[in-house]
Amino acid sequence: MIGFILADLRRLWAGSLVFVLLVALATALGVAVTLQERALRLGSARAADKFDLVIGAPGSETQLVLSSIFLQPSPLPLMEGTVLARLLADPRVASAAPVGFGDSFGGYAVVGTSTGLVGELEQLAEGRVFATLGEAVAGAAVDLALGYAVKPTHGLAELGGHAHTELAYRIVGRLKPTGTAWDRAILVPMQAVWALHGMAAAEHDDADGHDDHPHDETASGAGGDHPHIDADAALDEDWSKATPGLPAILVKPKSIADAYKLRQDYRSNTTLAVFPGEVLTNLYATLGDAKRVLVGVTTGAQVLVAAAILLVTILHVGQRRRQIGALRAFGAPRTAVFVIVWSELFALIAAGVLSGFALGFGAAKFIAGYLSGESGVAMPVMFAAGDGFLVFAILAFAGCLAMLPAVLAYRQSPAAALRA
């Protein structure tokens, strides 16, 4: 029987191939959408995993997370620098590190922070942590060699940012991959960022003047406003003295209870504290509708394909009624006819579904790879345990679908073989 089925499929190879391709594409569409959505969710959740609590100035929670965790270039309001000193003195805090954004270099974010955070993020793959104002540590995905001199651009170069000429950072170390957006960041001393933006601690008497981003006044001319910055000056990480404005502080609490207490304490008129995971969950809840629409469209496409293959199969069985009749006229039992039609169809659909899963996986991998390259956030494309059930469900559905033509063939009169 298997020989007959194979001979039949071989004879109709072109049609079978198109059939399999159709099923494969429909399946791949659904698989790719599911996997990609999952990769996006898992990837961003993992990227946020390294950051327990983020504290910033009052404003948008989402924007605070997008800027500090995913390093999305967007100006954040500043909070008072004293918050950092207060956090560092807090017994519930294991570590706290300032982060300052706004500069970039060749598409990489230049992020001001402390040596402590560099240690928190990941071990160094090579080199060492920055020790002077003019040194920098590159993320794993930053394609710049050690020793390379980075002249940061204020804002994004493609959005009309201007170059900071006062200081060039020299890359002295490289982080191991973290799978987060920080892989595409160049980490520099927070103090250097302050200095570049004219916010050195000494000048910082009028805190009010720094509510806006201090560099909005750049038009008045470069150089003149900015004091010379000594790239070789040693870092002073005593944050209790230096208190210019900060866009965000990444905090590692000592315990979960401490995390909740800290979040409560720092939700006030002057600061905003968020759990990135929670903000992301809210974001997904909002995007969930979009996912449902996408899944709906995909399902619609799959139903269309299912209807089309059913139509083709029924027509095909009709065209071959003489042949099917002949099988029985020569003594093949009805069940054999049923099994032949059913298994041919099921084999084709199963081949399509399985290659569709492979195809969808490949497509999701490709898209995830592309997106990871853009954002630095690693996107894990993988099958979950539930997908096995999905394959089973699809195959079961295919099995039922294949029943219909098989029943038609089963019920056909063998006398059809005699009629011309």
Add this chain to the structure above:
Amino acid sequence: MLGLQLAGIDVSFPGLAAPALAIDSLSVTAGSRVALTGASGSGKSTLISILTGLERAGQGRILWDGVDICALSEGARDRWRGANIGLVLQDFHLFPGLSALENVLLPARLSGAMTRDVGARAEHLLQRVGLARSTQMIETMSRGEMQRVAIARALLRKPGVVIADEPTASLDSDAGDAVGDLLLELSTESGCTLIVATHELALSRRMDRRIRLAAGRIVEDGVIEERAA
């Protein structure tokens, strides 16, 4: 070798006033060779359909050696037909993509009747009908060769009766003659009853008995003189 008893057969199709087939009584002795003749639409194919159990007769009894196939279920009739009837049809109904041998064996395989002996017999039968290469793919064969493969297939399970529906109609005269020869020779060799529907005079004259149908009724039934002489 099977003998046939027909009684009170009446086959009608909805929308047609006259019955497609109406035979009060007909008997065929086991081992005899019968030609069914008659114009198109005279009921030959309908008779073959009900004789082989491909279609159920509306009324009457069809007894093959005492077995009333009208009383059998659909599945039982398929099994009975597979075991007792060798069928040769005008259009061969061979399956492309399979070799001659595979085609001969296909019905036996599908009905689970495959044994080592059956395999050996298939090879032997293909030799006997003059096809030396049993592995030749069916679509590369001439029409005459195809019908010879079909004859080998019909005889594979040693049926008690071979029924052929216009076996030579789609062949040229030489190939048709060869097929006619084979049907007669092989049915004699294996001692089975042979019923051939044909409107080729040359073939029907070589049979023992000729039954002519018209409008679903037997209008002539007789031993063929030339043959008997």
